[in-house]
Amino acid sequence: MFSTELLVQTLIAGVMIGVLYALMALGITFIYSIVKMINWAMGEFYMIGSFAQYLLVVFLLGPDFWWVAVPIAALSVFLIGALLEPILIKPMFRQALERKDEYATVVTIALLLLLRNLATGIAGPNQFTPGSNLGVVMLGPLPVTGARFAAFLCTLAALTLFYILLKKTWWGLALRAAAQSRIGAQTSGVDILRLDQIAFGVGVGLAGLAGALLAPEFQVYPTNGVVTTVKGFEIIVIGGLGSIPGALIAGVMLGVVESLGAAFIASPYQNVYGFLLVLVVLLIKPTGLFGERVRQA
Amino acid sequence: MVALLETTDLSKRFGGLLANDAVNLSVAEGEIRGLIGPNGAGKTTLANLITGIYPPSSGEIRMRGQSLLGLAPHEIAAQGLLRTFQVCRIFGNLSVRENLLLPYLTGTGDIAEGKRLAEEFLALTTLDRLADEPAKRLSGGQRALLQVAAGFMVPELRCYVLDEPFAGINPVIKDAIVELILTANKSRGVTFVIVSHEMAVMRKLCHKVTVLIEGRVVTEGTLDEVAAKREVVAAYLGKAWT
Amino acid sequence: MKPFTRALGSIAMLALAGLTGSAQAADDTVKIGLEIPLSPPGDPAAGQLIRRGAELAVEYVNTVMKGVAGGKKIELVVQDSQGKTDVGVAAYRKLATEDKVIGVTGFFHSSVNIAVNEVAKEIGVPTIATQTSAADITAKRYEPAFRTHAIDPIRVETFLEFTKKMGYKRISLVAETTDYGIGIAEEMEKQNKEAKAGLELQKITFDHAATDLTAQLLQVKAFKPDLVINIGVGAPVDLIIDQATTVGLLPTTPMLVSYDAPERPQFWKLHEKNGVGIYFIAYYSPKQKLSDIGEWMAKAYKEKYGENAIYSSLNGFGDVMILAQAADMAKSTDPKAIIKALESGTFKTWAAAPVTFPDAPGVYYHNWSPPILILHYTKPNEDWQTAEIIVEHVGVKH
Numbered sequence A: 001m002f003s004t005e006l007l008v009q010t011l012i013a014g015v016m017i018g019v020l021y022a023l024m025a026l027g028i029t030f031i032y033s034i035v036k037m038i039n040w041a042m043g044e045f046y047m048i049g050s051f052a053q054y055l056l057v058v059f060l061l062g063p064d065f066w067w068v069a070v071p072i073a074a075l076s077v078f079l080i081g082a083l084l085e086p087i088l089i090k091p092m093f094r095q096a097l098e099r100k101d102e103y104a105t106v107v108t109i110a111l112l113l114l115l116r117n118l119a120t121g122i123a124g125p126n127q128f129t130p131g132s133n134l135g136v137v138m139l140g141p142l143p144v145t146g147a148r149f150a151a152f153l154c155t156l157a158a159l160t161l162f163y164i165l166l167k168k169t170w171w172g173l174a175l176r177a178a179a180q181s182r183i184g185a186q187t188s189g190v191d192i193l194r195l196d197q198i199a200f201g202v203g204v205g206l207a208g209l210a211g212a213l214l215a216p217e218f219q220v221y222p223t224n225g226v227v228t229t230v231k232g233f234e235i236i237v238i239g240g241l242g243s244i245p246g247a248l249i250a251g252v253m254l255g256v257v258e259s260l261g262a263a264f265i266a267s268p269y270q271n272v273y274g275f276l277l278v279l280v281v282l283l284i285k286p287t288g289l290f291g292e293r294v295r296q297a
Numbered sequence B: 001m002v003a004l005l006e007t008t009d010l011s012k013r014f015g016g017l018l019a020n021d022a023v024n025l026s027v028a029e030g031e032i033r034g035l036i037g038p039n040g041a042g043k044t045t046l047a048n049l050i051t052g053i054y055p056p057s058s059g060e061i062r063m064r065g066q067s068l069l070g071l072a073p074h075e076i077a078a079q080g081l082l083r084t085f086q087v088c089r090i091f092g093n094l095s096v097r098e099n100l101l102l103p104y105l106t107g108t109g110d111i112a113e114g115k116r117l118a119e120e121f122l123a124l125t126t127l128d129r130l131a132d133e134p135a136k137r138l139s140g141g142q143r144a145l146l147q148v149a150a151g152f153m154v155p156e157l158r159c160y161v162l163d164e165p166f167a168g169i170n171p172v173i174k175d176a177i178v179e180l181i182l183t184a185n186k187s188r189g190v191t192f193v194i195v196s197h198e199m200a201v202m203r204k205l206c207h208k209v210t211v212l213i214e215g216r217v218v219t220e221g222t223l224d225e226v227a228a229k230r231e232v233v234a235a236y237l238g239k240a241w242t
Numbered sequence C: 001m002k003p004f005t006r007a008l009g010s011i012a013m014l015a016l017a018g019l020t021g022s023a024q025a026a027d028d029t030v031k032i033g034l035e036i037p038l039s040p041p042g043d044p045a046a047g048q049l050i051r052r053g054a055e056l057a058v059e060y061v062n063t064v065m066k067g068v069a070g071g072k073k074i075e076l077v078v079q080d081s082q083g084k085t086d087v088g089v090a091a092y093r094k095l096a097t098e099d100k101v102i103g104v105t106g107f108f109h110s111s112v113n114i115a116v117n118e119v120a121k122e123i124g125v126p127t128i129a130t131q132t133s134a135a136d137i138t139a140k141r142y143e144p145a146f147r148t149h150a151i152d153p154i155r156v157e158t159f160l161e162f163t164k165k166m167g168y169k170r171i172s173l174v175a176e177t178t179d180y181g182i183g184i185a186e187e188m189e190k191q192n193k194e195a196k197a198g199l200e201l202q203k204i205t206f207d208h209a210a211t212d213l214t215a216q217l218l219q220v221k222a223f224k225p226d227l228v229i230n231i232g233v234g235a236p237v238d239l240i241i242d243q244a245t246t247v248g249l250l251p252t253t254p255m256l257v258s259y260d261a262p263e264r265p266q267f268w269k270l271h272e273k274n275g276v277g278i279y280f281i282a283y284y285s286p287k288q289k290l291s292d293i294g295e296w297m298a299k300a301y302k303e304k305y306g307e308n309a310i311y312s313s314l315n316g317f318g319d320v321m322i323l324a325q326a327a328d329m330a331k332s333t334d335p336k337a338i339i340k341a342l343e344s345g346t347f348k349t350w351a352a353a354p355v356t357f358p359d360a361p362g363v364y365y366h367n368w369s370p371p372i373l374i375l376h377y378t379k380p381n382e383d384w385q386t387a388e389i390i391v392e393h394v395g396v397k398h
Helices: A004-035 A042-061 A063-088 A100-123 A147-170 A170-180 A182-186 A193-216 A223-240 A242-265 A267-284 B043-050 B073-078 B094-103 B113-123 B142-153 B172-189 B199-205 B225-226 B229-236 C005-018 C045-066 C086-099 C110-123 C150-164 C178-192 C214-223 C237-247 C266-272 C290-304 C311-330 C333-344
Strands: A137-139 A142-144 B005-014 B016-029 B032-036 B058-061 B081-083 B160-164 B191-195 B209-213 B214-220 C030-036 C075-082 C127-129 C145-147 C170-176 C200-206 C227-231 C256-257 C280-283 C372-376 C390-394
Touching: A004 A142, A004 A147, A004 A170, A004 A193, A004 A223, A004 A242, A004 C214, A042 A063, A042 A100, A042 A182, A042 A193, A042 A223, A063 A100, A063 A147, A063 A193, A137 A147, A142 A147, A142 B172, A147 A170, A147 A193, A147 A223, A147 A242, A170 A182, A170 A193, A170 B094, A182 A193, A182 B073, A182 B081, A193 A223, A193 C200, A223 A267, A242 C214, A267 C200, A267 C214, B005 B043, B005 B199, B005 C145, B005 C227, B016 B043, B016 B214, B032 B043, B032 B199, B032 B225, B043 B081, B043 B160, B043 B191, B081 B142, B081 C030, B094 B113, B094 B142, B142 B160, B142 B172, B172 B191, B172 B199, B191 B199, B199 B225, B209 B225, B209 B229, B214 B229, B225 B229, C030 C045, C030 C086, C030 C311, C045 C075, C045 C290, C045 C311, C075 C311, C086 C110, C110 C127, C110 C145, C110 C178, C150 C178, C150 C200, C150 C227, C150 C280, C150 C372, C150 C390, C170 C178, C170 C214, C178 C227, C200 C214, C214 C237, C237 C256, C237 C266, C290 C311
Parallel strands: B032 B191, B032 B209, B081 B160, B160 B191, C030 C075, C127 C145, C170 C200, C170 C227, C227 C256, C256 C280
Antiparallel strands: A137 A142, B005 B016, B005 B058, B209 B214, C280 C372, C372 C390
């Protein structure tokens, strides 16, 4: 079935979901660019953010104060990340380890299992939702839940804020310098281990923010982070590791391609279109659309 | 008088290679010390040990009598001991101005003062019209200049280790760097340790040079004194010459 | 300790923590395997419900019946299939060869059940499908394969009876790409043709792992259907309801959920605002008459869990009861003897109607189906037990 209205609706839906996926990708890419490791437990921090949002809204604030809950949820995840980093990640740099990448992989996968089992043990197998009192919004011809539209706007705001902080503040300057050269930044006087802790906290905090924002849309349960993590990694490959505009643009591309593919080609392969996009980008530009070859001096 | 920077029996072993072998170096406050020697003599290793990039295998490093052992690079930087790298470590994605601001901001200085200082150095290095460009657009020489200038942005700078600051750089920029060094030495009393092969520049700058051959200190003195020594000539020109 | 070793250590600890302690049993017990989804991507809520029923059956056999085959106690050995075929097959192998169970039941995901039956065909320990409806589970006519659940053809007959009764002509099938989803969608197309029902069908399929189904539901909306049939299992059921509400399908276009998911207590927590008007398949309503063991089970369940038993638990109970009765009949724990008993005997389950596993043609081979109901929620927070019964379909006797 095809009509112009349907095409426009599908495109808008794709852009919306793409921006939301980009938030997840941003966390992964940010941690990688500073700490030089892939955090495989990212989806679990998304899950924690969604549970925090659920608990805050249902037991404390009520659905009308979701916007109070969101920053608290994200901040809690930031704190959890900042507390875990010195225990789990810092040993990777303090001691002369030969296989840093393997270490990071092992440690974050262990963390993934731990957090997921803990969540299943505590929360049980059921799904939850914080609920939302926001009405449906019309975006042109497309009806969108108030919750999803709010999540979309909050994500854009968060991305903008993140970008400004990175460009305008001293911490941002130090983070950008460290992203380029850890040793260079250190000899310029930057305390890189401290920076790692903050970067890890902020990165998982972004995942937590995504979890909190999407909780009313995609439900709350112990494995709800899996899909967003996969999308996050796809976006990073498409957009290029370490690039913030890359994450946003690739997120939108992924969302649009999946939506159009599901609507007009064949719906069962929704998750396949994204991987096809990944393959095409890898063939044309292996570093991703906005990625740069890393030069280690 | 206690030397500003002092190493005692400093050694560094990489597997079977003894890169630094019991190096004793003593640099006085306000001195400009040259560090010369053939390729592979261990000059860069020594710079890395002093600035905390590598931990030494044995020996001691002191600045004003305080040990630097076990300190992280940023902690050593906080004590006013900075360095540049042979392979230029400027931040290509940051603007030229940001490259200058970064080392200043890691200190405790006032931000407005840092910005003013950055403008001063931009003018001094004639990089001002490129101030907002990403530093990766700069030529090789301009990068080297920027790297040296960035160190001067640290208000607490006491001792500056420059690793091959003049390698492959055109004479105009070379003069600009020399000018920066001499000014900082005179006006702020900054102490320098300069690793270089450029004998003409070293003669102009250094009060004293230390010659390092195969990881060991062979001799010290003015450039002309050490250049007269047989073993130095031999090391530079090959053993067959002697 | 080096960090790397420390990390390995923490993984080992996690692995240990994840193991469900399987109790060592004495030799004189009769072991029954229960293979259920207890973690995602399976549907853990369903697995837990089936387990509750199965455990009550063990209680019934060991206390009321005083054991089977000359006073032997029965014992459950539980395995988590995770809803994955590979995990499910490994679990069956363990149950059959290490634990030496007399039969394996509890199956909830058709894909797992089908894959397990391929192995059961070789190993020979019988399986009883508790809540899996794909045709292939019995249609392949494997000797160890049995089922006590609504099968696709009977379920789809129920759909057709419903559309006829309501006068719906344009039907959208929103089906997940699993054996269950595809099986039902295809059966619907087949029966529509064979029965000349004259329905206009739209088939939209989606990946079970997808969370955003907006694109698919926009297609559904553009089709302007009279009825949407929600053929998802687990989280997708709820995502479809929510996202269909957003694009404006619900509440104006009626939706039929293809199994009894809306009976779960969490349904009204998730769909406080958009649950009214939902039609759903059910296999049991308290208005039905139960057997004597069914009455015992319903009462014991209520006492133990403070809520009324639903079909998943009832059928989990019934299937363990059937295996226990077969062991009693066979006076043996040999899988071959158990199969023979299942084929020839008549068994009590929770429902009033007795269970037999006839050597019937096609999908009806070794199959017994409970009656299928379609219920309708008409007010918020309505209890499924008081929900209006729209259709009560009794499967054709073969």
